[in-house]
Amino acid sequence: MTIMLTSLPYADTALAPVISAATLQTHHGLHHRAYVDNVNAAIKGGPHAIASLATIISAADAVQDHKLFNDAAQAWNHGFYWFSLCAGQQEPDAGLAAAIERDFGSLALLKEELVAQGMAHFGSGWVWLVRRGTALSVEQTHDAASFAVAGPGGDAVPLLVVDLWEHAYYLDYRNVRKNHLKQVIGGHLNWAFASENFARNAAWVYPDFI
């Protein structure tokens, strides 16, 4: 068995012009694929050969195997990221909408906070909407760091993520990260997916094997 490259849950033209087909083809077909291929090469014949991706992330972190952790966490983060995006406008369900209003004031203010933290992030990483207990928060992680397994600082559940690595936007926006973030966060976040994650109150499970 090998860890699978998850399929995009939409056509590669579905997010254009905000995220072009060329960006999705490169990002999914080359970047995500490379992380998955690296994980599969690393685990082949070893103790994690039939482990889930989440288990591999935890095990690599525990023994400070940075190479395997980075590849495995990036594989998971990208799988989660594809589902965090969608073609059309969506709204949070009633449960998530109430939590957003309580913790951020409104969905518009939450979107502003996601853009602001995405802009404040130096270098490569991710900006997340997470649930900690009953509270929502916007949090950043650097490089490959992930909320796949409890996440930094404890039992956080990821609801949505936006990729801040330059490969996510450079073909379409060159160096202007802010325009990318405003367009993606403004119109292409999958609030139905976030609502499912909020209601489950447990991390999304990467569909591991092929």
Ligand code: MN
């Ligand atoms: Mn990426």
